[in-house]
Amino acid sequence: xxxxxxPERRIVLARENPRGWTAVELDDAGEERHRHTLGDDAVxxxxxxxxxEDTPRWIIRTAREVYAPLLAxxxxxxxxxxxxxxxxxxxxxxxxxxPLAPSPEWVRxxxxxxxxxxxxxxxxxxxxxxxxxxxxxxxxxxxxxxDSSGDGRLGLLTSAESAGGLIAEEMRAAGLPWSETIHDxxxxxxxxxxxxxxxxxxxMVGEADRVRxxxxxxxLNLDSQPKLLRALHRxxxxxxxxxxxxxxxxxxxxxxxxxxxxxxxxxxxxxxxAWLAEWVHDGRFRPVYIPGGVVTGRWxxxxxxxxxxxxxxxxxxxxxxxxxxxxxxxxxLEPRMLAAMxxxxxxxxxxxxxxxxxxxxxxxxxxxxxxxxxxxxxAMYGATTGDSGRLVPRLRKVYPRAMALVDEAARIxxxxxxxxxxxxxxxxxxxxxxxxxxxxxxxxDAEPSDVTVARRRxxxxxxxxxxxxxxxxxxxxxxxxxxxxxHRLQQFPEAPRPAPASGVFRTRPHLAFFxxxxxxxxxxxxxxxxxxxxxxxxxxxxxxxxFGDFPIDVPLDLRIAESAEK
DNA sequence: ATCGTGGGCGCG
DNA sequence: AAAGCGCGCCCACGAT
Numbered sequence: 012x013x014x015x016x017x018p019e020r021r022i023v024l025a026r027e028n029p030r031g032w033t034a035v036e037l038d039d040a041g042e043e044r045h046r047h048t049l050g051d052d053a054v055x056x057x058x059x060x061x062x063x064e065d066t067p068r069w070i071i072r073t074a075r076e077v078y079a080p081l082l083a084x085x086x087x088x089x090x091x092x093x094x095x096x097x098x099x100x101x102x103x104x105x106x107x108x109x110p111l112a113p114s115p116e117w118v119r120x121x122x123x124x125x126x127x128x129x130x131x132x133x134x135x136x137x138x139x140x141x142x143x144x145x146x147x148x149x150x151x152x153x154x155x156x157x158d159s160s161g162d163g164r165l166g167l168l169t170s171a172e173s174a175g176g177l178i179a180e181e182m183r184a185a186g187l188p189w190s191e192t193i194h195d196x197x198x199x200x201x202x203x204x205x206x207x208x209x210x211x212x213x214x215m216v217g218e219a220d221r222v223r224x225x226x227x228x229x230x231l232n233l234d235s236q237p238k239l240l241r242a243l244h245r246x247x248x249x250x251x252x253x254x255x256x257x258x259x260x261x262x263x264x265x266x267x268x269x270x271x272x273x274x275x276x277x278x279x280x281x282x283x284x285a286w287l288a289e290w291v292h293d294g295r296f297r298p299v300y301i302p303g304g305v306v307t308g309r310w311x312x313x314x315x316x317x318x319x320x321x322x323x324x325x326x327x328x329x330x331x332x333x334x335x336x337x338x339x340x341x342x343x344l345e346p347r348m349l350a351a352m353x354x355x356x357x358x359x360x361x362x363x364x365x366x367x368x369x370x371x372x373x374x375x376x377x378x379x380x381x382x383x384x385x386x387x388x389x390a391m392y393g394a395t396t397g398d399s400g401r402l403v404p405r406l407r408k409v410y411p412r413a414m415a416l417v418d419e420a421a422r423i424x425x426x427x428x429x430x431x432x433x434x435x436x437x438x439x440x441x442x443x444x445x446x447x448x449x450x451x452x453x454x455x456d457a458e459p460s461d462v463t464v465a466r467r468r469x470x471x472x473x474x475x476x477x478x479x480x481x482x483x484x485x486x487x488x489x490x491x492x493x494x495x496x497x498h499r500l501q502q503f504p505e506a507p508r509p510a511p512a513s514g515v516f517r518t519r520p521h522l523a524f525f526x527x528x529x530x531x532x533x534x535x536x537x538x539x540x541x542x543x544x545x546x547x548x549x550x551x552x553x554x555x556x557x558f559g560d561f562p563i564d565v566p567l568d569l570r571i572a573e574s575a576e577k
Numbered sequence: 578a579t580c581g582t583g584g585g586c587g588c589g
Numbered sequence: 590a591a592a593g594c595g596c597g598c599c600c601a602c603g604a605t
Contacts, residue, residue, distance in 0.1 A: 232601085234600055234601070235600085235602085236583085236584055236600085236601070236602095237601085237602085238601095252584075252585085253584080254584080254585065254586085256590090259590095260590095274586095276599095277585085277586060277599085280598085280599050280600075281587065281599065282587090304596085305595060305596060306595085307595065309589085309596075311595095311596060311597075312596090313597080315598095316587075316597060317588095317597090318587090318589075318596070319586085319587040319588045319589095319597060321586095321587055321588080322587090322588085344589095345589095381590095381591085385590095385593095388593070388594090389592095389593055390593095391593085391594075392592090392593035392594045392595095393593050393594075394592070394593035396592075396593085397592055397593080398590080398591045399591055399592070400592090400593075401591095403593095474593065474594065475594070475595090477594080478594040478595075479594085479595090481594090482594065482595060485589095526588070526589065527596095528589070529589080578605100579605080580604085580605075581603095581604080582603090582604100583601095584599105584600090584601090585598105585599090585600090586597105586599095587596105587597090587599105588595105589595080589596085
């Protein structure tokens with residue numbers, strides 16, 4: 012990410028068959044210098060030795076396939092070029108004249124979620140593209156696109172994306188420390204005692220019986236939306252859906268117990284005892300993270316619902332004995348990114364300090380913090396109706412530059428165009444079906460209903476592109492933040508006292524969780540303060556990398572604790 | 578039996 | 590209370 016006096020050393024590392032590896036060291040011209048053929052027994056020691064010599068850039072198919080088995084063997088990679096992750100960026104970017112030619116060989120397959128991950132699962136068969144020749148060929152094509160961009164943004168983005176690939180595997184390998192005891196206690200306290208076989212926990216049974224009795228249907232399945240809807244209508248609750256927000260607007264005896272039941276049912280089905288047994292082993296929750304899994308560049312996850320853990324369960328996230336959690340998040344990351352992207356100094360002034368919304372109130376454009384919040388969210392999401400939509404125009408008066416940026420992104424989307432994040436990740440093109448619909452609506456003899464539907468779909472896509480630039484740039488800030496945190500933690504000395512868990516992170520402070528704009532580190536208590544400083548420094552560096560000297564605050568809410576509970 | 582879809586809701 | 594963006598997962602239910 013920084014300029015170097017000498018070109019970085021590059022090594023292509025490929026798994027060419029289930030039990031063998033090939034490494035090809037490149038010279039400065041990018042030509043093959045040395046070739047090594049290594050078995051699984053030898054690759055770990057060889058890679059570790061190369062890492063000690065300096066820190067080469069490992070050119071790999073993707074971390075998910077290559078790094079997971081290496082980590083299982085106790086080897087870490089410092090930096091890579093992840094061809095699969097970068098392919099998606101360089102193929103879709105509109106920031107260069109000639110983007111990467113699309114190739115299905117370099118598109119990530121849907122992740123396979125293993126119930127019981129093992130070393131052997133991680134070593135399953137590589138694909139046909141996983142040969143040194145194919146990797147080198149694809150790398151050269153990708154470098155050409157990156158080098159053609161001129162301002163280095165795609166270089167920064169692809170480096171950060173590749174680092175994200177490594178971090179995702181490391182976080183899975185390390186796991187999030189999770190107390191099964193505390194989780195169980197929360198479940199029992201909330202749901203009631205655990206049923207022995209099949210049935211519902213006691214508190215849920217009570218709520219369900221109350222609902223059925225009020226609805227006068229002792230056999231009603233509360234989990235069946237159509238049946239529940241009919242039952243509600245029978246007692247005069249005229250709702251169109253069984254959603255929480257609509258039910259809450261009705262004043263009927265059934266509403267309270269029904270909402271209570273729904274809340275408990277959600278906890279049981281999403282994060283109950285079955286979830287605990289499936290996803291937490293040896294005191295660690297190990298989800299599969301999918302860097303770049305969202306079109307905007309945000310991460311997705313597969314299995315375990317890693318990015319939807321309810322806040323009520325955060326008490327179960329507990330540091331090991333003698334270790335601490337460093338829990339940090341950014342307040343209002345997206346509007347801060349918007350202010351910086353637009354170069355809107357007025358909005359940047361509002362963003363000074365911990366609460367951007369307070370700064371918006373101070374301009375006088377809105378009266379309260381809550382109004383500021385809904386105005387800002389409405390501006391970024393494209394609200395047009397309701398109180399949020401009503402507040403947005405006031406923001407146009409005080410922050411014309413920021414609003415022009417998102418309004419323009421929306422206009423481009425409505426016209427079927429492509430928008431890009433700050434570092435050059437571009438939005439997907441609308442579907443052929445979308446384009447046909449728009450074309451049909453402009454015909455002289457178009458049906459009025461077709462025009463109406465087409466206009467609505469156009470505005471839908473405009474709201475998507477409006478949000479894309481902001482959400483995607485926030486994802487880039489977070490990615491650099493993560494990479495910089497990891498880089499600093501790697502400089503830390505070994506822990507004075509190993510954590511009880513096994514694996515390569517037993518003696519190392521490490522990233523344990525990431526959720527869009529929040530991180531959790533698991534660190535030895537002696538290193539907690541230094542780790543917290545690393546997190547703060549990393550945030551400052553991320554802001555500078557993206558926006559240089561533009562004066563935008565990105566303050567962290569950070570705490571060192573034994574539990575992740577707020 | 579198995580698959581796809583929609584409602585609902587958890588997270589940011 | 591606000592209805593505007595992005596996800597993953599559970600359940601029921603109808604189609605196969």
